[in-house]
Amino acid sequence: MNLDFYRAFSISVDLALEARDIIRGATGREIPGVEERVQQLPNGKVTTITIKDKNAEQVMGKPMGTYVTIEVQRLRFKDPEVQEEISQAVAQALTALMSAHLRPQSHVLIIGLGNWKATPDSLGPKTVEYIPVTRHLHKYAPEALITGMRPVSAVAPGVLGTTGIETVEIIKGIVQNVKCDLVVVIDALAAQSTERIGTSIQISNTGIQPGSGIGNPREPINHETLGIPVIAIGVPTVVSAATIANQAIQRYCQNTGAIFNQEISLNSIRAVLSYFGGSLTVTPKEIDDLIENTARIVSTGISYALFPGIPKESFGFYTS
Template sequence: MNDFLNYFSLNVDLAVEARDIVRGKSNIEVSGVEEEVENLENIDITTITIMNEEAASVMGKPMGTYVTIESPPLKINNPYVKEEIITAMSKSLTNMVPNIAPDSTILLVGLGNWHATPDALGPKFIEYSPITRHYHQYAPQALVEGMRPSCGIAPGVLGVTGLETFEVIKGIVEKVNPAMIVVVDALAAQNVDRIGTTIQMSNTGIQPGAGIGNNRHALNQEGLGVPVIAIGCPTIVNAAVIANQAIKNFCLDSGAMYNENQSTEAIKTTLSHFGGSLSVTPKEIDDIVENTSRIMAMGVGHFLFPGISTEQLELYAI
């Protein structure tokens, strides 16, 4: 699988997928990587901690903590599942983030292109997030007691704005001086089952565009000077991955022998008309992005504003 990913220049956004690839058929845990799994009624929570640089090199991920919430009903607007995920997100973020003073400003960043539905998760997240910094400055009496200053931006993409995302965020950080940044972005999966069913949170920051091989400047604490929490959900999968899975399943069901080299060559020929790369998203992606962005916004909202109800938080969405 590693050779296949390298051949098609596919980046692995999800830590749980990186873990599975590294384990391979041996199923031996990677030295320097800790894993904890919690199974709830509607969701499974996997926490992967990469503890040293050697493990980070093997996993292809920066050192830090990665929390993955998996729930097939996530892409369905189920209120019970929604509430369970929001609670799990808030709890996981609280455990992941160092103590932030209750009056400190938090900057929310929604990455992606609002004109392309699969890439609009970040901008939608900002749309549904509670934004309060301007109330603190101009109408503090309109705030519920205990609400910290929060501000948000959807900076767009380089091809639309002509501005590197890092440049935009760095300028805002220097002006606003937030205590922490929460960045939300759409991810690419290496398994079709994860589209719209998985949320990943990490304290390692994010590299915009990595999932489609278009790496930009990393948004992390090293570059921005403040802690960066990255949150994402897979909305696309590469066509090469789907084709490879289909060939493997056919061989398994029919008793034929799977040959990775032959499979790769066949897929390469089929995708040659698209420069060897083609990303696929389901037809219901608009509903997935809408529902997931709302859940993420409230999960982060309950983390930032503990004790305040969802109904109250929704009043401060832009």
């Protein structure tokens, strides 16, 4: 698919890896100012994309910074060995991105973005359920803490439609009042390939813009808006119906030898999606299991990064 397709349907590309592939495919060359590094895992791979200058930022449509994407097809399944491998990969990426900002007593605020009433958008709130929270214990029951546990708090602020308050306004209020040093936000993303649903995790040091993947962008949550570093963790849970339809038409043409015409494809898809205001997102029927599985993996990775050296079996004592 070319850039005109995404512009035609106002589709935002959440994953830096996909944005890189789309632009590189459109231009037929590498993108100046974008650096890539790939690390193989036993069951997948980790791709680190660094956007190094303003020109690359403009071309990619992503803020300058580092984007780490963990890709594992078996991430969809409840395989303890794979879950542990990916949790460790999440922890390694987080540790690298947080190292410049984190001290032993730094207060970290975990934010679970999204709507807990809508399953595809509930990854953030569900992940927060499994995060060990310790800030209150540092003040009221320090004897209950294991040595080396820093103050951590967590909240799922909901969405504008249920609270009437912009999410960033809620987070700003918390940051100003509890004086935290670092924010980690978790959110569901939109992918441009069905293969990435529940199989990819993106971690970046650039913050996040809630709702952008479904065409409803809110004010960004980043260093500029909060005044402190923000690490973002996202997992694709939906894909645009327009993308699926266009890919299906292209595949049909490839298999039958027919000539693919982008304009005809666009007009046909527009006609079908006109009943939905021109926009429709799709999620798999097993999304409940994908959210639960991914939330546990991400929360364990966060816990490993924030509480290094603390036994995994101890985390449960500090969760809700």
